[in-house]
Amino acid sequence: MKIEKKLTLIAIILLILIVILTSFIGVFKIKNYKIENIIPNYLTSMEFNNSRKIIMEIDNTVESTSVYDSEGNEVEVEDGVEYLAEDGYTTVENKVNAEELLKEENYNLSKSIILQRLKSLNVGQYIVNENKQNGTIEIQIPENEDTENIITILTQKGNFEVTDEETNDVLLNKSHIANVSQVYYTQTDGSVLVALRIELNKEGKSIFSEMSNKYISTTEEVVDEETGETTENEKTSNVCVKIDDQDYLTYYFQKDVATGILKYLDAESGVITIPFGLSSETDEINKYSNNALDIKTLLDTANMPLTYENTNFEISPEINNINILVYIGIACLVALFVITIVKFKVKGLILAGVQLGYVALLLLVLRYTNVIISLEGMVGLIVCTILNFALCSKMIKNISEINTTLKNSILDLIPLFIMAVTFSFASLVNVASFGMITFWGMFVMYIYNVVITKFILKAIEK
């Protein structure tokens, strides 16, 4: 073997050693008077971390009490007066959720709305269970900085109304919405207005068009009786856009607005635009955008048919002893190495080192690419390790035909690669974790074996 090749071999072996040490032990640096590992930590899924439990129980509280006389007419209740049954009065308790609403159909509807909202909010992992007898819904979601916001959206009724500001009469509701989209309007000064565009359906548009004649700004001429002076008073008749009784827009229909200027209530196109904030700062724009997306989720899903009493708390992980899984992993790896050494003797020993280098490199890649490790992801990790072992074994057996072995192996692994890439786009963290780990596992496997294993095996052969 030429001296350059020998040096390259030594360099590669040293490189593998460095990767193994970096991955399994770490790189330590003094930071804020503390020794800290500068390699990023592993990100794990909900099963291994604290999560939030939300218990939604049907609200059984009494909202009001109605009293009826012997003829069935409702009586106006006066303080200090007792309305007794022997006098012919009937007292009826009005619960928050009427008795006739408490049925399985509504329980199921609530659950399906929650599932839709979870999907729309891009919650990566969730467990939802429903008690069909009493309507209690239990939700489990990961604990992070978005959790509180998600809970607020999940438990909201989602009632959308456009009302008369003065009389509070409902003019439009959710049934009049055709489409909701988030929009950005860039202003001349470079700032961005984040808004929600609510497009009305045919029926909504026709009501909206009628409303545009009533809810406008008018000017009245008022004559001062004492001085005789005439002043112009502007009077506006507004509509309110409300979601769960919270005002999001109070405005009137503007006429004669120049083209290019945004109309919040556009009667011609039947569109309501709710502004969420104007800023040129990316962080602020993102904040407004998230608020708009939350409201979009509420508008895209139906109203919750029932009112719930909510309890939520953070709970400890379902699998709280991750060490057991790590020990199992180490045991499997050792078993694999023993098999390799028994089967291929000295070459096997080198192969075991190369294998360990592969696992170490893959784990480093997973840490730097922020891949979340779930149980499904661990399956991906095990599969990739076994496949790498199989590929290396094949390469040892056919050192003279290494390139053909690599080519055939790639062809054989394409179905798994397709599966990995497709699953990487899954919204469910567990499945995406499997996809991403398998994708990186196969990518690293190919590069590692083409560059390192192939070189080492050829060098040994010589």
Add this chain to the structure above:
Amino acid sequence: MNFKKIFNNKKNIILALILVVIIAGVIVKCTSGMNYALTWKNSSSIIMYIDNSLNEKDMKQILKDVFPKTASKVQFIDKSESEVFITIDKQEITDEEKTAFVEKINERYEDTLTIEELKVVENGHVRLIDYIKQFEIEIVIAIVIIVMYYIIRYRKINTKKLIEYLVEALLLPELLFFSILTILRIPVGVWTIPTAVCIFIITFMVLTYILNKENKKIESKKNKKRK
């Protein structure tokens, strides 16, 4: 139909056995459903707070005494050691059981907990189908592309035979797995999907090996003919 001929073939016998297990699984699923793991099945939860620090081991022992032969799980709430969320494999907890539980807690931790202070919730079960629905599109896309890949790569193999192989590989192992889970009452929980994914991968690896063999056979036959 020549049954003697059919059952002379080893593959047919295995297929028949698999089908029997799958049918049995479907029957058990329709009659008694699947057995879910504790956190996925119909259960009851107790949310409890006391002034002292609770110990998981002690809590498990108390639960064992009050609810013998019943699976339970203790999880701490809000990183505190005095508040716990207990899941018990029971659809309803009686007043006697609540009293016994409170007495045991008070005795062990010298506390004054009352039944009224316990929050008991009756939980429904998680539906496996709701879980699978979260990635059904990805499964369908992956299967369609993989099938197309196999059809292109192994075009030399008889298409009917290839489709037969693919259908068997896609359906039988997974159906067999879920049937075995149902028949043997193995709890469906966090480990189910990872195992199913594992079976899916092994099946495709085996299928690739078989198809490669078939392909080689066809190629060697062709080569012989040419010679």
